[in-house]
Amino acid sequence: MDTISTDVVIIGAGGAGLRAAIALAETDPTLRIALISKVYPMRSHTCAAEGGAAGVIKSDDSFDLHFDDTVGGGDWLSDQDCVEYFIHEAPKELLQLEHWGCPWNREADGSVAVRPFGGMKKKRTWFAADKSGFHILHTLFQTSLQFPSIIRYDEYYALDLLVDDGRCQGVTALEMRSGELRQFHAKSVIIAGGGAGRMFPFSTNGAIKTGDGMAMAYRAGAPLKDMEFVQYHPTGLPNTGSLLTEACRGEGGILVNKNGRRFLQDYGMGPETPVGKPQLKTMELGPRDRVSQSIWHEIQKGNAVSTPWGECVLLDMRHLGEKYIDERLPLVRELCASYLQVDIVKDPVPIRPVVHYMMGGISTNTKAATPIPGLFAAGECACVSLNGANRLGSNSLVELLVFGRRAALSAIEHMQGLPAANTAALNARAEQTQVRIRELFSRTGGTESMSGLRKEMMDTMEKNAGIYRTEEGLQEGVSKIHELRQRYGKVILTDKSNVFNTDLFQMLELGSMLDCAEAVIVGALARKESRGAHQRLDYVDRDDKKFLCHTMVHYQGLDVPRVDYLDVVITKSPPGVRDYSGDHK
């Protein structure tokens, strides 16, 4: 097995991974940086983000307001020291991107433009039409090309972390083209592997979002934090699950039920605001968890529109007019036209809530460090506890930047004065991965089909760990996922060849998803309260006495994982009431 010795390994070349790589290269040009990704960087799912990125820039805005919105939006499960750091770094990072060429939309005077977003008290979301994530990703990727010290390993599938002497010192990865296993030895390792929304059947997430990074760290002993908080985005296309950005509502789109009623006013987000004049932090600009939950209730009440893809409500943007739509929401128009054959200029679009984002992830602190020395994580795969129980739209893209950079700085700090690596021990660990892969190839006699197992997992997650959860459903889900994890050991590989064997990668991804799914569902079962995106029909209230804490799920091999808790850091904002009545109450 070839060994690649380097200073820092970054797993994942999405927004977070690229930001980390650039920060490393800029801070110390002598560092050797290996950037591993299972897809070419610009294919990373950051490219799908549409709406924008939040950072205080305008004179009517303040850091305190961004702080309050984030903490309240997160239902007080955010660590407030982390939020504090984040809000101050956010504008710097967004300006940095501007200096690197990101084509942000502009005001007439040439300054950057901002748009309103759900749950935000002020307009502070920077945007590049409705392709913000796309432009962020490409700006980062292209900027990274000028640094010779960033060596990319594109289409390398990272498998197992190499932990020795209590420190993370590398990773094994398969070169997808040749099927050859490589090991990377490094002083620091940064995971930026993205989310895991693919464990649900109906998701805005791309095929690559299978939680590999989370599972890798989890198996190596880092706990997964707050995994039960899975964000449903209110407005997904009912057939493909493609996202219709929150900017649809930010720019003035409204949600109506089959009777044409703007039903959000019936769920504590009223009174109704004038059509086409969205008001911040109320009605359509409520937070995602509340809006999605309201849609769920409307469907239960029979107020939904029936479509071939199930029950939907309608997103109406007709009043915005063609010119404005083409200027601000061209992608949305295109998506609806091609995938649903609806022209948003002429008709309302049916939408339904769709799995979108993992608030939970690898437990990290404000320095982006995991509990394993030498292992850092950033981006959606990490849970630095910025987003708490519900992420506000447009905070995530900035999180990638802020904590991607932070992870890089921490990685450099960690490298100072390290003892020499025990290469033999690392080789031995890497050999275990080789054995694991060989076993997959040599398995015989299994009866399980991979796509069958995957479907069972997805259906279980949707049925038992969806927008609303119950003790019974979660119990059932826990045993089902546990059973699937056992059966996973019997799946056989149909394709035994080496070169670009996607059958193999899908199999490995399924393994990652099952691990993450178990953490989600075990965490959800243990959390007997409703908070943010975690809603239980049997425990409808928030319970700050027992559950003002982070769920920590620890890997236990094939056994059911162990759960314990960690206190939330509260610095200045004690838990309060989430108010989305537009200052009317």
Add this chain to the structure above:
Amino acid sequence: MTQLKQIRVQLEVLRYNPDTDTEAHFQHYDLTCPEEWVVLDALNKVKADIDPTLNFRWSCHMAVCGSCGMMINGEPKLSCHSFVRDYEGTVIRVEPLAHFPIERDLVTAPDDFMEKLKRVKPYIIRKDKKPISEGEYKQTPAQLMKFRQYSMCINCMLCYAACPEYGLTPDFIGPAALTMAHRYNQDSRDCGRAERQEVVATHEGVWECTFVGACSEVCPAHVDPASALQQMKITSSIDWIVEHLIPGGKSAGDTVSREKAGDIK
């Protein structure tokens, strides 16, 4: 609840496995699916239910990640944006992107494109860098519009599969990479045009393009690379005249960028 119409889809997919094959061959798959499906959905169904050994790339399913480019009935297309209803009643022939080496089945090797993208220096180059604390570089909406279209490239390489000059002369830097150079040249924040000219104004640069225009016809992101290349031919020609025919003439690259370097206030 209304039901979606189901249609029969016949796929003819080019297969190649370097471990066992010396040549590529077509394999036929027959399936039924809802008419709203895209070719990628059909391929995924084949992979899940019929033949797990079929290989192809995809991720976003919304025409933005650029992974899923293929030749569909001879036309470079994103398979996540090619609707089976448009091919109803015919056999859909699916092949890997033309002009790129086939790694396996529908998976091609994009190394050449990646290398060329890097060569055009697709990033902001400045003579003076202002600190972040001084805020943004001002850019009016008009200045933004000047290059925005060219910044929409999703690197799907369909234009390379369409451009015959790239097929005939693989050294050609090609439409998307050159367009990326143009995108930065046109950005009011950039001063790097003179540097990029070292690649753009070479034989392998814009001069290999004979304005076939196929690149723009197939581009799913409406980037219009053909226009970028024509514009760069004109500016490169003016540069040449200034450099060679005007005594003491500096290349236009320098003059233009110096002008541009001044932040508009």
Add this chain to the structure above:
Amino acid sequence: MSRNPLVRPVPPTSWFFRHPRYLRYMSREITCIFIGAYCVLLVVGLQRLAAGPVAWESFLLGLRSADSIVFHILALAAAVYHAATWFNATHKAMPVQIGEDFVPPNVISGAHYVVWVVLSVAVLFLAGVF
């Protein structure tokens, strides 16, 4: 290393049959053959003109053959096709931005067509056709 990428070479002499748009491109390109030949005819005409009135008259008479008529039809078609492709493409080479917006392509090519017609009518007029 089990990689063994398959390279499918482009047939250098028949690639343009792969797609109608390539045939369209090639037909645009081969207009140059007719136009080039026509230019040679013009040079010959200049020579005849320089050689005096008799030569010139015989040149004009010489044009009146079936071959020449066929050639003129082809050259005219080529020239018109060239003109159309050229005008339709100018907005790509020389886009015009006014404020934020670009002048729509059809306005630019439309303007070219108008100028073309005006110039052609002027030439016809000067040549005494009307």
Add this chain to the structure above:
Amino acid sequence: MAKSHKPVVWFPFAAGGTVIAFFIPVIVLLTFMAALGHVPAGLSYEKMHAFAGSGLGKLIIFGVVALSLWSSAHRLRCTFYDFGVRADTLVATILYIAAIAASLLSAAYLLQI
């Protein structure tokens, strides 16, 4: 990689393309009429001689002929390549020399008028 001197040949090509587009169709039309036996009045020896005899006329005729020739030669060069003739330098040399020669001839004839 050195910068290309292609602009030397491309600029006149582009200029010629424009000239061809605007003028060649109508000129073809004129000689076509002659070919059909309806010689336009302007093509009479006197008119043509007077036009080609004037400085401006010489310039116009030479401009149109030379640029069109050049443009055609350049395009033909690319077309040869597209048809699979890979001896580009040879093809280019022959075609450009031919275009220049024809242009020089036309200049010589014009000066005789």
